Each structure stands twice: as structure tokens, then as C-alpha cells.
Amino acid sequence: MITIQNAQVYSTQGSMAYQIEYSNGTSIRAVESRGQIIRNEYKTPAGWKQAGKAYKVDHSKRRQGERIKAAAMEFCK
Numbered sequence: 001m002i003t004i005q006n007a008q009v010y011s012t013q014g015s016m017a018y019q020i021e022y023s024n025g026t027s028i029r030a031v032e033s034r035g036q037i038i039r040n041e042y043k044t045p046a047g048w049k050q051a052g053k054a055y056k057v058d059h060s061k062r063r064q065g066e067r068i069k070a071a072a073m074e075f076c077k
Contacts, residue, residue: 002026007075018072030068032057038065 006021012031019029027043028051039054057066 004071004075007072009072009076018069020068020072020075028068030065030072032065032069038069040065040068 003023008019015033017031021027032038036057040051041048
């Protein structure tokens with residue numbers, strides 16, 4: 001079973017990043033800009049790569065970026 005090993009919430013150049021590291025060595029993060037645009041990224045040896053398209057946060061939907069953000073914030077409590 002893959003579990004969350006570590007989570008971090010930090011700022012990057014005017015945006016907030018919500019990063020999760022899993023027990024299998026995978027690292028993902030959701031980066032939310034000031035304009036409520038959120039994008040998902042995963043870590044490769046070459047650096048962070050975007051997964052999918054960036055989208056505007058809509059609080060009536062629970063998309064992947066919001067789930068990553070919620071999981072990171074819950075782990076950091």
C-alpha cells in the first residue's frame with residue numbers, strides 16, 4: 001500500500017505549492033497562483049513537469065489539484 005510519507009506547503013515566486021511525497025518515492029505538487037489558477041506537477045530527475053492542463057479553481061468541483069492541496073494541508077496539521 002502506498003502512503004503519504006511527507007507533505008509541505010510553501011510559496012514559490014508568488015504562488016503557493018502543496019507538495020506530497022509518497023512511500024514509493026513519487027513526489028507531486030499542486031501550484032496555485034494568485035489568480036486561482038492551479039496546475040499539477042510531478043517530479044522527475046530533470047525537475048518538475050506539468051501534468052495535464054492548468055485550470056481555474058471552481059469550488060463546486062473537486063478536481064485533482066484541490067485534492068492534492070487538501071491532502072497536503074491535512075498532513076501538515
